[in-house]
Amino acid sequence: MKRLTTILLIIVVALASATGYLGYRLATEPTSLETLTGLTADEVATMSALAPVLGCSPEDVPGAVGGEAFIDDLGRAVKIPGHSPVERIVSLHPAATETIFCLGADGKLVAVSNAWSGDAFAPDPVESWITTPEDIDNEIEARVSAGALTALNAFSVEPEAILDLAPDVVFAFGYTLPGYAEAIKDEVPVICFAPTTLEDILQNLVLVGKVVGKEAEAESLLSDIKSDIIDIASMTIDELRPKVFCETGYNGGVWTTGEDSFVSSLIILAGGRDLGTPVPAANANISSEYILDSEPDLILLLDYPWGADAQSVAGRSGWGTIPAVTNGKVYELDTESVDKVTRPGPRIAQGLEVLLGIIHPELSK
Amino acid sequence: MKSRRKTVFVLVLLVGILFGAMLLSTAIGAVHVSPLSILKMGLNKLHIAHFDPSWREADEAIIFQLRLPCVVGAALVGAALAVAGSLFQGLLRNPLADPYLIGTSSGALFGVTIAMIFLPATLSFSGFGIASIVAFLGALGAVFLVYTLARIGGRTHVVTLILAGVAVNFLLTAISWFLLDVVGELHQKASAVYGFLWGQIMGIDWNQIVVLAPIIFLGLILARLFASHLNAFSLGEEGAAYVGVNVERDKMLILALGAFLTACAVCIAGLIGFVGLIIPHALRLIFGPDNRLLLSASALAGASFLVLAHLVARTILAPEMLRLGILTALIGGPVFLYLLIRYRREYAF
Numbered sequence: 001m002k003r004l005t006t007i008l009l010i011i012v013v014a015l016a017s018a019t020g021y022l023g024y025r026l027a028t029e030p031t032s033l034e035t036l037t038g039l040t041a042d043e044v045a046t047m048s049a050l051a052p053v054l055g056c057s058p059e060d061v062p063g064a065v066g067g068e069a070f071i072d073d074l075g076r077a078v079k080i081p082g083h084s085p086v087e088r089i090v091s092l093h094p095a096a097t098e099t100i101f102c103l104g105a106d107g108k109l110v111a112v113s114n115a116w117s118g119d120a121f122a123p124d125p126v127e128s129w130i131t132t133p134e135d136i137d138n139e140i141e142a143r144v145s146a147g148a149l150t151a152l153n154a155f156s157v158e159p160e161a162i163l164d165l166a167p168d169v170v171f172a173f174g175y176t177l178p179g180y181a182e183a184i185k186d187e188v189p190v191i192c193f194a195p196t197t198l199e200d201i202l203q204n205l206v207l208v209g210k211v212v213g214k215e216a217e218a219e220s221l222l223s224d225i226k227s228d229i230i231d232i233a234s235m236t237i238d239e240l241r242p243k244v245f246c247e248t249g250y251n252g253g254v255w256t257t258g259e260d261s262f263v264s265s266l267i268i269l270a271g272g273r274d275l276g277t278p279v280p281a282a283n284a285n286i287s288s289e290y291i292l293d294s295e296p297d298l299i300l301l302l303d304y305p306w307g308a309d310a311q312s313v314a315g316r317s318g319w320g321t322i323p324a325v326t327n328g329k330v331y332e333l334d335t336e337s338v339d340k341v342t343r344p345g346p347r348i349a350q351g352l353e354v355l356l357g358i359i360h361p362e363l364s365k
Numbered sequence: 366m367k368s369r370r371k372t373v374f375v376l377v378l379l380v381g382i383l384f385g386a387m388l389l390s391t392a393i394g395a396v397h398v399s400p401l402s403i404l405k406m407g408l409n410k411l412h413i414a415h416f417d418p419s420w421r422e423a424d425e426a427i428i429f430q431l432r433l434p435c436v437v438g439a440a441l442v443g444a445a446l447a448v449a450g451s452l453f454q455g456l457l458r459n460p461l462a463d464p465y466l467i468g469t470s471s472g473a474l475f476g477v478t479i480a481m482i483f484l485p486a487t488l489s490f491s492g493f494g495i496a497s498i499v500a501f502l503g504a505l506g507a508v509f510l511v512y513t514l515a516r517i518g519g520r521t522h523v524v525t526l527i528l529a530g531v532a533v534n535f536l537l538t539a540i541s542w543f544l545l546d547v548v549g550e551l552h553q554k555a556s557a558v559y560g561f562l563w564g565q566i567m568g569i570d571w572n573q574i575v576v577l578a579p580i581i582f583l584g585l586i587l588a589r590l591f592a593s594h595l596n597a598f599s600l601g602e603e604g605a606a607y608v609g610v611n612v613e614r615d616k617m618l619i620l621a622l623g624a625f626l627t628a629c630a631v632c633i634a635g636l637i638g639f640v641g642l643i644i645p646h647a648l649r650l651i652f653g654p655d656n657r658l659l660l661s662a663s664a665l666a667g668a669s670f671l672v673l674a675h676l677v678a679r680t681i682l683a684p685e686m687l688r689l690g691i692l693t694a695l696i697g698g699p700v701f702l703y704l705l706i707r708y709r710r711e712y713a714f
Contacts, residue, residue: 009696020395020677249556251557253556253567253686279684285685285686287396290684293423317568317571321422
C-alpha cells in the first residue's frame, strides 16, 4: 500500500507537469487568424488591440437618465429616476472624477475620493495610490477647504456619510461591489466601475457623460481619444517590435499585465510585444524563468514609485542575463507616467504616448 | 536488529526520493531546457568536463540562478518545517500542534507588517530583504513572549503554553491587520501580504542559501540529538522526569529549536501551511511514534514534499505561478486522508 501512495504521488506530479507543458506550448502556438490571413503575429496583435477602439461608439452604451437602465461594469442594471440630468454626484472612482472635470460637469460634484489624490490629502504623494493632474488636484483642494466639496476615503467611508450628502448618483470602484455601495444601493443609484480593457475605459467615458448630462462633450472626447490612439497605432504597426516586460509588482510574485489588461493593449499599440500576453488575466503572477527565457528587450517598471528600480532588477538572481538589463533598457516610470498609463480615464491616450516615447522614441513627438 | 535494518532502509529510501525529487524539479520548469544541456552545464560548473555551450546564456541563468536555488530553498524550508512540526507535536503531545502554533506565524506577520509600513523597502543584508529579517526576529520574539507568559513559578505548563500561543497569535494578527488596513494602504500591498500568508519560494539567490543552509542543517542535527528525550516526553512530563530527563530545560531547548527552524523557513518562504502539520503525522502513521526515526524521516520527507509541491506550483499554469500554500494543501490533503483511512490504527505519540 506504500507503493500505491508513491504511485499516486507520481501520477499527480506527472499529470501536473504535462498540463503545465501543454498549456505553455498551446499559448505560444500561432493564432488561427494569423495563419488564415497571412498577417504577421504582431500585426494581428495590433489589430485585435485596436478593434475595440475602432468599434467603440456612443450607441453601444445603453441607458438614459429617467429612462432605460444603465449597465455598469459589474453587469448590474442601474436605473436613475428623474427627467433632467443628475445634479449631485458623489464620485469615489478617480477616473470618473477626472472625466467629470474633462466634460465640464465638475460643478455637480459634492464628494470625491481622497485616496488617490496627490499632496493635497496624503502626506507623501508617492504613498498615495496614483496622482491626479495638478490643476484638477488644486481645484479639488481649494473646493474642499472652502467647504464646497467633501473628501471621502473610499476604503473606509461610512455609508451614512454618503447618504447625508443626498447625491443623485454615486460612482464607485471595485471588481466586486464595495461594502458602502451594497449598503446604499437601494437608496441611491450606484454605478460601479471595474474597467480592465481599453473598450471598458472608452465606454465608461460615454457612460459618465450620459449620466451627468454631457453626452455631446463625451462623444467629442471619445473621438479625440480614438483618433490619438489610431494615429499612434498606425505609426507603429509596421515597426520592428521590441519584446517588452512590464512589471507591476515584485512582492509576493513577479506581477505583470496579462492579456485582458488595457496596459497590455497599450504596449502593443505603442509598437511593443508584450510578454504578459500569454496569460489570460488582467493581472498575472508570472514565472521569472519565463521572463529570462523570453529575453525582453525592454523592461518597464510600473512599480518604480513603490520601490523597484533598475539597480535592484539587475541585482536579482539570474536577471543579469536579460538583454534589457545588459543594454541598460530598464525604464523606471515616475508617478506621473505610471498614472497616465494605468489610470483608466480620459488621459489614457497620454499613457499611450508615454509608452511610445519609451518603446519607439524615434516616432515620438 | 531488525528495527535497525528497517531504519536504515527507510532513510536510504527517503534520501533517494529526495534526490529524485530535486533532480526532477531541476529538470522541469516553466521553461523547457533539455536535460542533456542541464547535465552538461552541471558538469561544466563542477569542472568535471568541459562542453562547448550549445545553449543560451539565459538557459544557464534559468537553471543555476533561478531554478536550482529555489529547489534547494524548497528542500531546506520543507525539512525545517517538518522537523519543527515533529518537535512541537512530540513535546506538546497535541495532534494540532504545527510550527505556527505558539506564535511564530503571527510574530512573523507582525514583523513583515512593521517592515512594510515603517522601514525602507530597499534595505537588505547579505541578500535578505529587510522584511525577511524582521519576520525572522518577529517569529522568535513572539515565541519568547509566549514562553515567558506561560512560565509560572519556574514551570511551563503545556496547556498554558498552547493557550498563550493561540491568544498571542490572535492578538498579533489583529494588530498587524489593523496596521495594514488603517496605516498601511493594504490595497497597494495586498499581493505582498498574500504572498507572505500563502507562502512563496521565488527570487532566492545563492547568498541566502549559503547563509541559511548551514544554520538549518545545524538545527536539524540538534533536533535529532533530542530524539530520545522527545521519546521520554511521550510518557508525560512526570514519566519523562522519572527516566531522568531534565523536563523544564529540555522543554525550553526543544521549543527554542523548533521556533528557530520555523523562523528560518518563514524568513525565506512566508507561511507555508500543512507541511509542518501533516508530514510528521503521516510518518507517524506509517512508521510509528519513535522520534529517532521520525525526526530524520520528517526532514527528508518534508523536503521532498515541498520540492514536489513547488514543482507543481511552478509548472501547472506556466508561465503563471500558483501560490505554494494552495498546492501543499491540495496535494497533501488527499494523500494524508488516504493514509488516515488506510492505517486505521490507534494514534500514538
